Amino acid sequence: MKYGEISHFSHPQHKLRFEYAEVPFKCDGCKEVGIGSRFKCNLCDYDLHRQCALPSVAPLRHAFYPKCAFQFLARPPGDASRFCNACERDVAGFVLHCRACGFDLHPCCAALPHVLDAGAGGGDAVRLYLYRKAGAPCHRCGRKGRSWSYRSACKKYNLHVACVMEMLEESWHELYNGSGNGGGAGKRGLVGSVH
Structure with a gap:
């Protein structure tokens, strides 16, 4: 096996190679959009977020849920539909x-940065901080x-994680597909920062 290559249970037929993507991709593991670090099969166009390709064997602890021990699962438990407690999107x-609490997190949501710099496209930068509950x-x-x-420190700006992701997806499509008026370029300071 070459450096930067892994074998993964979800795609056993080919090796996945680590790369940095400047264009958006859909993770074939958690089914969420990402940009930046990923493991990719060039033969099958199969992509995994770094967090999905290399999950921790030990239970994950998160600052927002200090009593929880999150275990990586290949699919959601049970037959009922489930949602991510971070972004409220479906878990697919x-x-x-967390078996004890029943909480679920997309692997990429569990790795969200606690601080985002927004508005780096020419205006005044606004620093946004991650909170468990919307104020x-x-x-x-x-x-x-x-x-x-x-949420911004001044509490003037508040955005759900899912809404930030939608904004980033729109920006990525504008930047990389040339659609829209190019207004996404001003949001480039956020690109690659979330998933």
Whole structure:
């Protein structure tokens, strides 16, 4: 096996090679969008977030859930539909699950940065901090919700994790597909920072 290559249970027919992607990809493990570090099969166009390709064997602990021990699972437990406690999106693939509490996290959501720098495209930069609960309605969707959110220190800006991801996906499509008016370029400071 070459340096930077791994074998993965979810794609045993070929090796996956580590690379840095400047274009968005859909992780074939957790089914969430990502950009940046990934493991890829060039023969099959199979991609995994780094967190999905190299999960921790030991239970994961997260600062927002100090009593939980999250175990990596290839699919959600049970037959009922499940959602990620961080972003409130459906869990459709790989998941970190706490058996004691029943909480679920996408592996990429569990690795979200606790601080994001926004507005690096020319205006004043705003630093956004990750919180477990939304303190105010989201500036994008208008809902308060139960999901994690990014909030500015001045508390003027509040965005759900899922809304930040939607904004990034839109920016990525504008940047890399040339759609829209190119307005996503001003958001480049966030690109690659989340998943």
